[in-house]
Amino acid sequence: MSVVNISCYKFVTLADREALKAALTARCLELDLKGTILLAPEGINVFLAGSRQAIDAIVAHLRADPRFSDLAPKESLSAEPPFKRMRVRLKKEIITMKHPLIRPEAGRAPSVPAATLKQWLDRGCDDEGRPVVMLDTRNDYEVAAGTFENAVDYDIGVFSEFPLRLAAHLPDYAGKTVVSFCTGGIRCEKAAIHMKAVGIERVYQLEGGILKYFEEAGGAHYRGDCFVFDEREAVSADLQPAAGRLHR
Incomplete structure (x- = not known):
């Protein structure tokens, strides 16, 4: 190739x-x-x-x-x-959330590197013993191609729906560590900042998204492929074009 x-x-x-x-x-x-x-x-x-x-x-x-x-x-x-x-x-935003007060340049949410996240998922808890919740911030057709085991997603059609869907589930994250993830890091970065802003205490973004995780940790704790927005349509955990073609 x-x-x-x-x-x-x-x-x-x-x-x-x-x-x-x-x-x-x-x-x-x-x-x-x-x-x-x-x-x-x-x-x-x-x-x-x-x-x-x-x-x-x-x-x-x-x-x-x-x-x-x-x-x-x-x-x-x-x-x-x-x-x-x-x-x-x-464009008005490089990823549309329709929340103009969410400005990642002004300060990022904490991030977790792929190797550390894999350790957490291997153990079933973070370094302080808290349960780890993987929160998929992608759209429904992306999630259908593949996602982390037991990940939460809100079946959204576009990213701008995420804040409203999240608002109905804030109590679900009490006492837990939440890791937001997406394809390459951009949506989960905005999502993590928003989650901190609405009061979720322990929030991390997956540094570099699923693609960086594949690069550094392979497919551990992930099921399926990763949807990408080009003619490959999806890549597998070895970052090669997925064998099957997807249909939205």
């Missing part, structure tokens, strides 16, 4: 999105990359595919901007690019 696929994001204020769009569009086309870059006032969200050389070049280009110097892309391989074209789009 010769195509490198990356995904990454950063919550950071972007006041020059038009200029950034033009510059990134030009560089991505020059490198013959395919995929999507989303630019919003709250930050950047990147999904790109191309040759090893081209991916290394665009990551270096992005990191040359001090705002993106710490981007840490998650990688997977495929035989063909899972995108048909290259688009840089301007």
Whole structure:
């Protein structure tokens, strides 16, 4: 497999999105990359595919901007690019929650790395002996492709439904440690901040999402595949395109 696929994001204020769009569009086309870059006032969200050389070049280009110097892309391989074209789009939010007071740049919720989470799930409790609840913040059709064992999900169609669904279940998390998770980390980061804001005491986001967990911990405690928003449709725990095709 010769195509490198990356995904990454950063919550950071972007006041020059038009200029950034033009510059990134030009560089991505020059490198013959395919995929999507989303630019919003709250930050950047990147999904790109191309040759090893081209991916290394665009990551270096992005990191040359001090705002993106710490981007840490998650990688997977495929035989063909899972995108048909290259688009840089301007959005109101890089992930739509419709809660403008949730600003991850102003302060993240605590995160748990994949290796630590695997230890918690192996034991059935966190380091302090509290039960661990895995909370899936993804949409219903994503959850259908695969999720963590015994994970809670609210059967949502779009992420903006999450706050209302959560509100009806706040007592469920008393005395427990909650780990929010999603595909690559962006939704579970916003969700974790919201959960802290509404009074859930012990909340973590899974650092890097399911894809980083697959990379560092394999498929332990996970059942099925991980839905991805490109033509692969899903990847297995070894980060290869899933054998079966999904149908929404």
